[in-house]
Amino acid sequence: MNRRILLRSGLTAGQLALAAKAGLLWPVTVLASEWPADAFQATSYQEAAAMLFRGEPVEEGGHVRLEAKDIAEDGSTVPIRVVTDLSGPLTVTLFSLANPTPAVGRFELSGALDGRLDTRIKMAQSGEVLAVVRAQGRHYGARRRIQVSAGGCG
Amino acid sequence: MAGQQQHKLNARMTDGMAEVKLLLRHPMETGNRKEPSTGLRVPRQFIRELVCEHNGEPVLRTQWSWGMARNPYLSIRIREGRSGDRVRVQWTDDRGAVDVIEAVVS
Numbered sequence: 460m461n462r463r464i465l466l467r468s469g470l471t472a473g474q475l476a477l478a479a480k481a482g483l484l485w486p487v488t489v490l491a492s493e494w495p496a497d498a499f500q501a502t503s504y505q506e507a508a509a510m511l512f513r514g515e516p517v518e519e520g521g522h523v524r525l526e527a528k529d530i531a532e533d534g535s536t537v538p539i540r541v542v543t544d545l546s547g548p549l550t551v552t553l554f555s556l557a558n559p560t561p562a563v564g565r566f567e568l569s570g571a572l573d574g575r576l577d578t579r580i581k582m583a584q585s586g587e588v589l590a591v592v593r594a595q596g597r598h599y600g601a602r603r604r605i606q607v608s609a610g611g612c613g
Numbered sequence: 614m615a616g617q618q619q620h621k622l623n624a625r626m627t628d629g630m631a632e633v634k635l636l637l638r639h640p641m642e643t644g645n646r647k648e649p650s651t652g653l654r655v656p657r658q659f660i661r662e663l664v665c666e667h668n669g670e671p672v673l674r675t676q677w678s679w680g681m682a683r684n685p686y687l688s689i690r691i692r693e694g695r696s697g698d699r700v701r702v703q704w705t706d707d708r709g710a711v712d713v714i715e716a717v718v719s
Contacts, residue, residue: 492674492676493676494661494662494676495676499678499679499680535682535683536682536683536684536686537682538686555680558680559645560678560679560680561680562678562680563677563678563680563681564675564676564677564678564680564681565675565676565677566673566674566675567673567674567675568672568673568689569670569671569672569673571667571670571672571691571692571693572672572673572689572690572691572692573630573690573691573692575689575690576687576688576689577686577687577688577689578681578682578685578686578687578688579681579682579685579686580680580681580682581641581643581679581680581681581682581683
């Protein structure tokens with residue numbers, strides 16, 4: 460049973476969790492993650508990462524590139540691009556480390572997509588943006604400092 | 614969302630792939646902002662989850678916090694996309710409002 464069949468079957472996340480507990484599914488097939496409330500409310504990157512990555516290390520310095528302008532004029536909408544040479548399925552998690560709650564979003568890309576994602580985030584103030592890509596059970600990250608002229612969380 | 618601008622979904626063949634661009638109209642309130650005229654805190658309101666389907670198959674699922682930009686933007690590329698394929702995006706905000714937008718790859 461693969462992910463697509465699962466997703467198409469229309470099971471809710473709760474039903475999937477129940478099925479997983481009952482041993483009906485292999486754990487690796489349960490990919491439609493729950494909305495990570497605790498991680499999004501966490502007030503530090505370390506706390507959020509511990510919940511999202513279960514303490515697994517994030518390797519920086521290869522496989523992931525984070526593209527953005529050095530200066531963001533409006534912190535309420537900062538364009539960023541994540542590029543990776545890793546093959547899917549991928550999970551991309553974005554952080555703005557200087558935000559009151561640093562974890563901003565998680566994106567689960569099926570293998571049908573290429574390794575490029577464009578989006579826009581909020582930055583409360585100047586600081587580092589971090590993208591973490593999970594592929595084949597490992598985490599790869601890239602970070603970039605962005606200077607913000609006007610904050611976006613006020 | 615009466616009176617606001619429309620959501621936009623655009624899908625077209627670029628470099629042999631179907632490039633999908635999505636712009637949603639949503640305030641994405643953090644809950645920290647105060648209304649300048651009243652000084653009152655604007656309640657948190659944000660898109661929580663979104664699914665993008667290509668010909669009925671989910672290709673992207675997102676879980677967002679209020680830290681995503683106001684009027685969220687997203688662009689992805691579908692490797693095996695073809696002209697005429699269907700793209701459908703459905704999203705839910707934290708108050709349970711569900712909305713959907715569809716497009717055909719050109």
